[in-house]
Amino acid sequence: xxxxxxxxELQTQISSLPKGYISQKTIQGKIxxxxxxxxxxxxxxxxIKAGELDQIKAQIEQRKALQAELxxxxxxxxxxxxxxxxxSECETNVTVGKALLAMASGVAEWERxxxxxxxxxxxxxxDTDRVCLxxxxxxxxxxxxxxxxxADMNESEVTKAAYIKLRRTDTxxxxxxxxxxxxxxxxxxxxxxxxxxxKDFIDSAALFxxxxxxMGMKLVxxxxxxxxxxxxxxEELYDRAIPIHTTFxxxxxxxxxxxxxxxDEYIRYGGTLRAGEMDFESPELNSDDASFRDDESTRRYIDxxxxxxxxxxxxxxxxxxxxxxxxxxxxxxxxTNAINRIIEDMNxxxxxxTIIREFHSSDLGIAxxxxxxxxxxxxxxxxxxxxxxxxxxxxLMEILDIRSKEDQSIGITNAHVIEIKEYLKALDLIIDCPTxxxxxxxxxxxxxxxxxxxMRYCQAQALVYSLMKDNVFSALSEKEKSNVTERxxxxxRGRMMEDIVLLETAKSAPDTVRVFKLAFYNGEYDMVTYxxxxxxxxxxxxxxxxxAIENQYRHLIDPDKRSLTEKRFGEIVxxxxxxxxxxxxxxxxxxxxxxxxxxxxxxxxxxxxQTESQGYVPTM
Numbered sequence: 001x002x003x004x005x006x007x008x009e010l011q012t013q014i015s016s017l018p019k020g021y022i023s024q025k026t027i028q029g030k031i032x033x034x035x036x037x038x039x040x041x042x043x044x045x046x047x048i049k050a051g052e053l054d055q056i057k058a059q060i061e062q063r064k065a066l067q068a069e070l071x072x073x074x075x076x077x078x079x080x081x082x083x084x085x086x087x088s089e090c091e092t093n094v095t096v097g098k099a100l101l102a103m104a105s106g107v108a109e110w111e112r113x114x115x116x117x118x119x120x121x122x123x124x125x126x127d128t129d130r131v132c133l134x135x136x137x138x139x140x141x142x143x144x145x146x147x148x149x150x151a152d153m154n155e156s157e158v159t160k161a162a163y164i165k166l167r168r169t170d171t172x173x174x175x176x177x178x179x180x181x182x183x184x185x186x187x188x189x190x191x192x193x194x195x196x197x198x199k200d201f202i203d204s205a206a207l208f209x210x211x212x213x214x215m216g217m218k219l220v221x222x223x224x225x226x227x228x229x230x231x232x233x234x235e236e237l238y239d240r241a242i243p244i245h246t247t248f249x250x251x252x253x254x255x256x257x258x259x260x261x262x263x264d265e266y267i268r269y270g271g272t273l274r275a276g277e278m279d280f281e282s283p284e285l286n287s288d289d290a291s292f293r294d295d296e297s298t299r300r301y302i303d304x305x306x307x308x309x310x311x312x313x314x315x316x317x318x319x320x321x322x323x324x325x326x327x328x329x330x331x332x333x334x335x336t337n338a339i340n341r342i343i344e345d346m347n348x349x350x351x352x353x354t355i356i357r358e359f360h361s362s363d364l365g366i367a368x369x370x371x372x373x374x375x376x377x378x379x380x381x382x383x384x385x386x387x388x389x390x391x392x393x394x395x396l397m398e399i400l401d402i403r404s405k406e407d408q409s410i411g412i413t414n415a416h417v418i419e420i421k422e423y424l425k426a427l428d429l430i431i432d433c434p435t436x437x438x439x440x441x442x443x444x445x446x447x448x449x450x451x452x453x454x455m456r457y458c459q460a461q462a463l464v465y466s467l468m469k470d471n472v473f474s475a476l477s478e479k480e481k482s483n484v485t486e487r488x489x490x491x492x493r494g495r496m497m498e499d500i501v502l503l504e505t506a507k508s509a510p511d512t513v514r515v516f517k518l519a520f521y522n523g524e525y526d527m528v529t530y531x532x533x534x535x536x537x538x539x540x541x542x543x544x545x546x547x548a549i550e551n552q553y554r555h556l557i558d559p560d561k562r563s564l565t566e567k568r569f570g571e572i573v574x575x576x577x578x579x580x581x582x583x584x585x586x587x588x589x590x591x592x593x594x595x596x597x598x599x600x601x602x603x604x605x606x607x608x609x610q611t612e613s614q615g616y617v618p619t620m
Contacts, residue, residue, distance in 0.1 A: 003073055007155065010070040017063040018056055022048065025601055026583060026594075071108060071151075086162075086185045091174040095163045096187075100150060103163065108151035113141050114253050118244050119149055123189060123218055129240060131208045131219040133233070135226035136246030137427060137452070138305040139272035139291055142222045145246075146191045149220070153189070161189040166223075168197045172204040179212050189218050196223030199316045205232040209240035224305075227313035230426040247428035248451045249273070250504050251599040263580065263595050267496050268292070271452025272301075292454030295462035301455065302343060307336040310423050325415040338412050342420050346430070346448055347459040354460075354488075354495045433502055435517040435524070438564040447517065449499045460492050494544030497595065498526050501542050501578055505529065508603035515606075518565065523555045527578075528569065529606050535570035538606075542595075546580040553577050553590050 020037025023045075033048040035056060048056055087094040095103060122132040134142050150161055162182055166175075175198065182190060190212075195201055201223075208219050223229065226247065233241055254270055255261045272291040291301045311330065314323050329335040424430045428451055434444035450456040464485060476484070505527065506515035512533045518525040527540040539562075543552050555561055556575050566572055576591045584592045598605055 090178040104151035134222040135229040140246040196225035196228040205236035298458040498542045537569040538574035
């Protein structure tokens with residue numbers, strides 16, 4: 001049997017075996033197994049019966065072994081890639097042939113982003129006249145996806161593929177000439193990396209869709225300045241591009257890629273992949289490689305990935321005419337500082353609100369009791385019994401107010417804040433999940449959530465540490481200061497966990513389900529999921545605790561709050577506390593749900609009771 005016949009035989013064998021991976025979930029105390037894979041840009045899942053588990057595991061391992069054998073044969077086959085000198089004829093940095101395969105081979109065995117299937121669908125669809133845009137902030141896997149798509153190509157496709165790494169000195173005129181050369185040489189799949197480095201990209205992007213995509217070429221465009229793609233989508237590439245966003249990496253995907261199933265690790269480092277991309281053999285996250293390991297690394301990331309992104313895109317778009325109110329700051333070289341300050345200010349306000357809520361709430365008594373009887377002697381303390389809560393709160397507020405005045409000293413106006421927030425939303429960095437009020441006459445309140453939690457946490461952590469250095473705490477021992485600091489950071493992590501659950505539930509929910517916080521005159525529900533078709537809802541408290549305590553769900557079972565909720569959002573059919581402990585159901589039908597499992601099982605855990613009662617069977 002010759003090499004080509006062997007390749008064809010392997011491809012046939014591989015297609016007959018199950019693809020994807022096996023996941024497990026604990027449902028009502030029982031472990032269930034599922035085969036999961038991507039298809040049509042969506043996650044698919046199939047329940048595995050107990051007697052089939054070992055067989056499917058073996059088939060998946062067999063598929064991986066055959067895929068490795070196939071790649072080895074393809075790399076050795078002289079006919080796999082035809083020799084060409086097209087790269088030497090081009091003006092831009094074009095890679096084809098064996099060099100292309102070598103470039104792609106290093107990431108071939110890496111896990112794929114959830115959105116990778118969308119790229120595959122575009123490359124293998126009959127769609128013409130449209131290009132594919134892969135955009136997001138730094139370290140979210142854009143270039144890796146391009147290389148993986150090349151690595152996954154078959155023998156015929158890879159001979160027609162070219163990768164172009166753009167440079168700042170390249171122009172759209174050079175790009176136009178090179179694409180003509182590639183088309184004449186029968187190249188079909190063109191991967192353009194760092195395309196936003198070309199200064200005239202945004203204003204001339206229609207060249208890709210209107211000319212070369214219309215000629216039958218498949219063009220995949222990726223770049224660091226994701227705002228540039230967003231602007232191009234509204235102008236030159238309007239309705240002629242398939243966008244793939246990479247900035248938001250949900251907990252489930254982050255845990256799968258980095259193999260770290262911990263909500264606290266996601267809070268500390270979530271939002272990007274590691275500097276060295278992804279070392280899947282390492283069970284621990286190497287903090288030295290994390291984008292958000294400390295305040296300095298976070299500031300550096302904001303400067304390089306966000307501030308430069310915005311400024312470069314605006315400077316290149318219609319000769320800078322879209323700077324609007326930001327132009328004076330840009331001219332003075334103050335725009336980077338302004339963006340940094342606004343991001344810091346949003347995080348600062350978040351910490352202020354957290355501290356006020358903590359020290360003014362009855363939860364402080366619970367915290368004091370828990371710290372007093374903590375099993376860990378290093379954490380056990382009665383400090384919260386002895387502090388003057390009012391004095392400490394007032395002192396903290398004074399320090400924070402001074403910082404607020406410093407933040408405003410560079411002359412940032414409300415117009416600046418509004419415009420920068422709009423650009424941060426376009427970058428998928430922040431999302432507004434407004435808080436509803438039980439009183440329908442009241443307007444919803446803005447509630448900003450960062451989609452990269454590690455960035456928020458590190459800046460909040462730096463702020464808290466700076467507060468703890470104040471003289472008001474100088475009389476405390478180092479252990480006591482550390483305990484107070486940790487108590488506040490525990491609250492910060494708790495609030496962030498609330499935001500993460502709220503954001504990911506909202507993003508996962510079907511169109512018929514609304515997700516929001518619900519505020520009352522004396523308390524709130526951390527999350528409500530409202531099925532608009534069934535006129536039913538589920539209510540949630542979210543606690544950064546691994547212990548079930550009666551006081552945690554007092555709002556959930558309060559008859560007045562339940563009555564007000566049901567008047568607006570229908571019958572409450574599910575009452576839940578999401579926390580860091582194990583799943584359990586109390587006698588009063590309050591369900592305790594482990595947060596990592598809840599996030600892993602989205603969207604199927606949303607309103608499960610309502611959908612099942614109407615005959616709908618979840619996919620997982």
